[in-house]
Structure formats: C-alpha cells, structure tokens
Amino acid sequence: MTGRTTPYRVDPDDQDPYAEPARRAAAWRPAVKAAAVVLPVCLIGWLGWQAVANSARDVSSHASARQAPSYAEGDRVGDGGDDARAATSPDSADPTGPAAAPSAAAPSPSAAAAPGGTDRPLAGRTVLLDPGHNTGNAKHTAEINRKVDIGNSHKECDTTGTSTDAGYPEAEFTLDVVHRAERILTDRGATVVLTQNGDRAWGPCIDERARIGNEAKADAAVSVHADGAPASGSGFHVIMPARVAAGPADTSAIVEPSQRLGLLLRDTFKAGTGEPFASYIGRQGLDTRSDLGGLNLSKVPKVFIECGNMRNAGDAQRMSDPQWRQRAAQALADALTSYLTG
Structure with a gap:
C-alpha cells in the first residue's frame, strides 16, 4: 500500500x-x-x-566427484583404476577384444632372458631334470648297491655322490640347481618332470631315472651332477651318450640330438657361469660315455653335466655360492630353451 x-x-x-x-x-x-x-x-x-x-549444492558436489576423479584415484599404479575402467569398456564384453589381451606387466628376469622373443617359448614341451644322487643314500647302502642292467653291463643302482671338503653334499647341490632351473623353465611354459624332489628316502636307481624320462616322453633331459675328481683338477664338462645297442639299451635314435643338446649346454654354461672347461678331461668340456645307465637306457635326448669339481677349492667355493648356482640354473634353462626352440 x-x-x-x-x-x-x-x-x-x-x-x-x-x-x-x-x-x-x-x-x-x-x-x-x-x-x-x-x-x-x-x-x-x-x-x-x-x-x-544445501540439497542442490550436495547434488552438484556428488555429480562433480563422479565426473572428474582425481589423478591419484584414477591413475595411481595398483589402486585398481585401470581394472575399473576396463570393466566398463565396450571391449570388456568381447573375449577377443583388447580387454582379453594379457596385461603388459614387466616380465620376470627368467622370462626376459628366454631366447626366441616370447615369455612362454616352451609351452607344450616336457623337460626332464634329474638331480644326481640323494642325501639319504648313505643310510641305504644295501639298496643302492644292488646291481641293475644298463644294457652292456650291470652297475650299482646308485651311489652316495661326493661333497666339498667343507661337507656340502653333491646331492644338495644338484637338487638346489634343479629347483632353480625348474622355476625358470616352468615360467617359460614347459612341463618339468623331476626324477626325485628330495622327498625319497634313497634313490631312485639309475634305470628308474631313465624310465621316468621315457614314460614322460620328455623332449629333452639333463642329469645334473658335481664331480669328485682329484683336487688338482677344476672346471665343468658335459657327458653325451655313446651309441649302445645291447639288452634294454638302444641309444641309436638319441645320439645325434643329444650331441646337439650337449654342445649348446657346454657353450651356454661356460658363458653364463664363467666356469672353465674341465682341465682333467682334455676334450674341450665334452665327453662321450657308454657306461652310464642313465644315458644308455634313455629313449629321449639326454646329457649329463658335471658342473664342477667339488674337491677343487676354487670350484667348491663357487658351487657353494647361491648366486653362482642361480647362474648355473639360468644357463641350464637357457640351453634347454635354445635346443627346444632352435
């Protein structure tokens, strides 16, 4: 008014x-x-x-939070941001689309070292690893002294193996190297079969070791050992099968591929560990034998490696070092990978 x-x-x-x-x-x-x-x-x-x-401000605030996630929440490695975005991606519904591809995680050192440019080059392949001897053999002398037929003769089922002067047993050394190589080969896609895994009271016998590889139809097999030669000798060597055709033994089909595997293992082991060729063999780190049941009875390509002389002070020091054993396992895995993919 x-x-x-x-x-x-x-x-x-x-x-x-x-x-x-x-x-x-x-x-x-x-x-x-x-x-x-x-x-x-x-x-x-x-x-x-x-x-x-106030209600309007709250609605606006929540809408802004949904539309503009912070850098820390959306992109920090390990916070699930990428997984959350992938779940809402159009490609996530298509099993053949980009969302189905494996993540680009950094490869493991063993995978990165695999020859052939892929991290699973051994998919579909079977490898036999034979860790020599058994720490329980010394308590089962009657069993390991039993003679078995190796084709051209009869030999003891197994032996106790050697050790360093400090008491480090060959059987512990071989099992450790084999376990390390097994992990690398498994990462590369291989099916790895062991002749023993430290869970047996003794053995197995040499004929059973060969039979395990044969029954597994292994594409390649390596028996890992350490030598007990005179202390003045040092170095490693690879043993390949001779041609034997007698009784249950017939190596005719495996001599040539075993030689190829042996050469690769010799060269790769020397490059990977720095260990010299054995000074007491005189054959540039290679030997061919017809008296080893594990080779005579094998139906798959197979070699032995004596990784060094445990009675030699220098070799014993290297073989007692876990880092050196890792290099030995890496060389073993790389040689098998080269053989199976070459």
Missing part, C-alpha cells in the same frame, strides 16, 4: 492519566498481531530455502 498514516494525537479533553498508555497499546495491537503471523511464516520460508540450497 502507498497511502499515508495519520500521526497519533493526544486529546486535550482526556484527563484520565491511564488513558494515554491504553490508547498506545490499542494502536500497536494490530501491528503485533500481524508480526506474530508474518515472522513465523518468513522463518519457515527461509529455513525451507536453506534446505533446498
């Missing part, structure tokens, strides 16, 4: 001393009633406006 309000005037005829306060109260009563109605309505309206405004 835009009209004027007439100012309040005192009536000169009114002599009652209480009349003036009463008139003032009567004049203000409508305004007070109006305020009593208007103020609560205004307060309710203001509170309602605040609630709506």
Whole structure:
C-alpha cells in the first residue's frame, strides 16, 4: 500500500492519566498481531530455502566427484583404476577384444632372458631334470648297491655322490640347481618332470631315472651332477651318450640330438657361469660315455653335466655360492630353451 498514516494525537479533553498508555497499546495491537503471523511464516520460508540450497549444492558436489576423479584415484599404479575402467569398456564384453589381451606387466628376469622373443617359448614341451644322487643314500647302502642292467653291463643302482671338503653334499647341490632351473623353465611354459624332489628316502636307481624320462616322453633331459675328481683338477664338462645297442639299451635314435643338446649346454654354461672347461678331461668340456645307465637306457635326448669339481677349492667355493648356482640354473634353462626352440 502507498497511502499515508495519520500521526497519533493526544486529546486535550482526556484527563484520565491511564488513558494515554491504553490508547498506545490499542494502536500497536494490530501491528503485533500481524508480526506474530508474518515472522513465523518468513522463518519457515527461509529455513525451507536453506534446505533446498544445501540439497542442490550436495547434488552438484556428488555429480562433480563422479565426473572428474582425481589423478591419484584414477591413475595411481595398483589402486585398481585401470581394472575399473576396463570393466566398463565396450571391449570388456568381447573375449577377443583388447580387454582379453594379457596385461603388459614387466616380465620376470627368467622370462626376459628366454631366447626366441616370447615369455612362454616352451609351452607344450616336457623337460626332464634329474638331480644326481640323494642325501639319504648313505643310510641305504644295501639298496643302492644292488646291481641293475644298463644294457652292456650291470652297475650299482646308485651311489652316495661326493661333497666339498667343507661337507656340502653333491646331492644338495644338484637338487638346489634343479629347483632353480625348474622355476625358470616352468615360467617359460614347459612341463618339468623331476626324477626325485628330495622327498625319497634313497634313490631312485639309475634305470628308474631313465624310465621316468621315457614314460614322460620328455623332449629333452639333463642329469645334473658335481664331480669328485682329484683336487688338482677344476672346471665343468658335459657327458653325451655313446651309441649302445645291447639288452634294454638302444641309444641309436638319441645320439645325434643329444650331441646337439650337449654342445649348446657346454657353450651356454661356460658363458653364463664363467666356469672353465674341465682341465682333467682334455676334450674341450665334452665327453662321450657308454657306461652310464642313465644315458644308455634313455629313449629321449639326454646329457649329463658335471658342473664342477667339488674337491677343487676354487670350484667348491663357487658351487657353494647361491648366486653362482642361480647362474648355473639360468644357463641350464637357457640351453634347454635354445635346443627346444632352435
């Protein structure tokens, strides 16, 4: 409204001393009633406006959070951000699309060292690893001294093996190297068969060791040993099968591929470990024998490696070093990989 309000005037005829306060109260009563109605309505309206405004801010805040994830949440390695994005990718529903491809994780050292440019070059291949001897053989002399037929003669089932002067047994050395090589070969896709895994009381006999590889139809086999030659001799050598055809033995089909495996193993082992060729063999780290049952009875390509002379102080020190044994295992795995993929 835009009209004027007439100012309040005192009536000169009114002599009652209480009349003036009463008139003032009567004049203000409508305004007070109006305020009593208007103020609560205004307060309710203001509170309602605040609630709506806060709700709008919350909705806006949540929408912004969904639309713009922080760098730390969305891209930090290991926080699941990539997996979350892949789950909503159109390709994730297609098993042949990019989402089905393996992740580009850094390859393991053994896989990176695999010849052939792939991290599983031995998929579908079977490898026999034969850790020589057994630490329990010394307690089972009757069993290991039993003679077995190796085709062109009879030999003891097994022997105790040798050791360093400090007492490190050949059987412990061979099993450790084989376990290390097994991990590398398995990473490369191979099926690895062991003739014994440290869980037998003794043995197995040499004829059983050959039979395990034959029954597994191994693509290649290596028997790992350490020599017990005179202390003056040092170095390693690889033993390959001679041609033997007698009784249960017939190496005719494996001589040539075994020689190829033996040459690869010799060269790779020397390059990988720095170990020299055996000074007491005189054949550039190679030997061919017809008196080893593990070779005579094998129907699959197979070689022996004498990784060093445990009676020689220098060789013994190297073979007692876990890092050197890892290099030996790496060389063994690399040679088998080259043979099977070459």
